[in-house]
Amino acid sequence: MKGQLSQQRRDGNQKKTYRNHQTENQMQVQKKVVSGKKQPGEKKELQCPFAQKCGGCQYQGMPYAQQLEKKRQIVKECVGDMLVHPVLGMEKPTHYRNKVHAAFGRDKKGNVISGVYENGSHRIVPVTQCMIEDARADAVIATIRDLIKSFKIKTYDEDSGYGLLRHVMVRTAHVTGEMLVVLVLVSPILPAKNHFVKALRQKHPEITSIVLNVNDRHTSMVLGERNIILYGKGYIEDELCGNRYRISPNSFYQVNSIQTKVLYEKAMEYAKLTGKETVIDAYCGIGTIGMTAAARAKQVIGIELNPSAVRDAITNAKHCSCKNITFYQGDAGEYMREMVAGAKAERQEIDVVFMDPPRSGSSEMFMDAVALLAPKRVVYISCDPHTLGRDLKYFRKKGYKALECQPVDMFPYTDKIEAVVVLCREERTGQKNERKGKSGVAKSGNYRYKEKLRKV
Numbered sequence: 001m002k003g004q005l006s007q008q009r010r011d012g013n014q015k016k017t018y019r020n021h022q023t024e025n026q027m028q029v030q031k032k033v034v035s036g037k038k039q040p041g042e043k044k045e046l047q048c049p050f051a052q053k054c055g056g057c058q059y060q061g062m063p064y065a066q067q068l069e070k071k072r073q074i075v076k077e078c079v080g081d082m083l084v085h086p087v088l089g090m091e092k093p094t095h096y097r098n099k100v101h102a103a104f105g106r107d108k109k110g111n112v113i114s115g116v117y118e119n120g121s122h123r124i125v126p127v128t129q130c131m132i133e134d135a136r137a138d139a140v141i142a143t144i145r146d147l148i149k150s151f152k153i154k155t156y157d158e159d160s161g162y163g164l165l166r167h168v169m170v171r172t173a174h175v176t177g178e179m180l181v182v183l184v185l186v187s188p189i190l191p192a193k194n195h196f197v198k199a200l201r202q203k204h205p206e207i208t209s210i211v212l213n214v215n216d217r218h219t220s221m222v223l224g225e226r227n228i229i230l231y232g233k234g235y236i237e238d239e240l241c242g243n244r245y246r247i248s249p250n251s252f253y254q255v256n257s258i259q260t261k262v263l264y265e266k267a268m269e270y271a272k273l274t275g276k277e278t279v280i281d282a283y284c285g286i287g288t289i290g291m292t293a294a295a296r297a298k299q300v301i302g303i304e305l306n307p308s309a310v311r312d313a314i315t316n317a318k319h320c321s322c323k324n325i326t327f328y329q330g331d332a333g334e335y336m337r338e339m340v341a342g343a344k345a346e347r348q349e350i351d352v353v354f355m356d357p358p359r360s361g362s363s364e365m366f367m368d369a370v371a372l373l374a375p376k377r378v379v380y381i382s383c384d385p386h387t388l389g390r391d392l393k394y395f396r397k398k399g400y401k402a403l404e405c406q407p408v409d410m411f412p413y414t415d416k417i418e419a420v421v422v423l424c425r426e427e428r429t430g431q432k433n434e435r436k437g438k439s440g441v442a443k444s445g446n447y448r449y450k451e452k453l454r455k456v
């Protein structure tokens with residue numbers, strides 16, 4: 001059940017940390033040692049002693065070039081007959097994760113440990129360093145391990161329900177260097193919290209914010225919904241493709257900032273924007289793709305389910321004085337359906353749709369609506385080639401042909417791969433009429449639903 005949850009959702013703020021079910025947002029805490037004999041012409045690869053128990057880095061020990069080729073083959077098998085370019089990899093494929101989770105507990109001797117859950121159990125594999133996580137974040141987690149000993153803070157025991165501290169999440173900003181520490185507790189009360197915050201900041205002046213997140217539920221989710229700011233702004237800000245973004249604890253943000261830029265640049269190239277287009281950014285998170293596109297389009301509509309991400313997106317657009325973007329909070333499929341059914345005056349000609357759904361892929365409702373809105377291009381960004389392949393087949397039935405695919409390695413040493421695909425409409429005739437009712441008259445909009453949507 002927990003594993004299934006992890007597989008289905010991409011918004012890792014809410015997921016527990018089983019490495020063999022890890023997604024791009026799950027923690028991957030591993031030790032870095034060098035081992036293995038060097039083969040002629042082959043670079044020595046990093047190995048991790050926790051690899052088997054952790055399961056987070058499925059490609060441990062595999063030369064990086066081989067990892068990239070393997071990922072390209074996986075994408076090719078999933079997307080079928082189309083041009084699949086070689087994977088765009090990283091120059092230095094280590095310490096790329098800007099978000100780090102650690103589960104806290106105690107070993108048999110009562111020592112405080114932090115790390116990942118061993119596969120299928122609630123036992124924590126204690127780990128201190130990881131070759132793919134931000135090293136500064138790992139250092140903060142090590143300090144917290146020491147501090148909770150001296151502050152006598154109890155770690156939470158899932159079986160007995162006793163204790164306080166469950167997890168620590170650290171988010172680091174690639175460009176600005178800001179750092180957010182989230183302490184996940186079962187209760188909103190952290191004894192001696194001011195002293196704790198002071199001690200942590202003394203050791204790590206690079207921390208720009210500390211948040212107490214309350215998670216008192218017996219679920220596989222890491223974060224609860226309530227955040228109490230202990231220090232700083234309660235979020236980090238980072239820069240990406242020329243814009244500045246606010247990233248709150250619960251909002252989705254791509255974990256590999258360097259490769260996100262590569263991914264977005266490819267997505268923009270595929271969209272072929274000229275400045276005249278009306279664009280949809282579906283599954284928009286905090287609005288990063290939409291705001292990147294807004295500089296090259298007439299107007300952009302962002303749609304996102306997570307209210308916290310939408311709040312961030314609205315703030316981001318305001319701060320960047322990005323006036324040609326509007327955000328709606330709701331299910332992307334339902335929003336698109338409403339758009340199709342909208343009154344004529346409100347209907348918009350959509351030229352390009354960017355879609356970046358979670359691991360489970362898109363919905364038929366969404367894709368049906370895209371086909372009826374009939375954009376010239378659809379740029380599909382996917383973190384799961386299997387659901388991507390499934391959705392591309394459906395799009396084909398709806399008259400959209402996938403032209404080419406560019407995989408981007410966002411998650412070196414793991415078996416995860418991101419890919420961007422551009423689809424074009426095969427023909428336009430007959431499609432427009434489907435947007436009207438049986439009488440041929442445009443259907444009126446669903447105003448009840450519209451009220452539910454939040455708009456800048």
Ligand code: SAH
Pocket residue numbers: 010011252253254282283284285286287288289303304305306309330331332333356357358
């Ligand atoms: N495009 C963004 C986010 C991609 S992650 C980026 O590049 O950062 C996928 C996003 O889809 C998450 O923010 C998640 O909250 C959102 N999401 C999940 N299901 C959704 C749905 N049914 N409708 C709209 N958004 C959804």
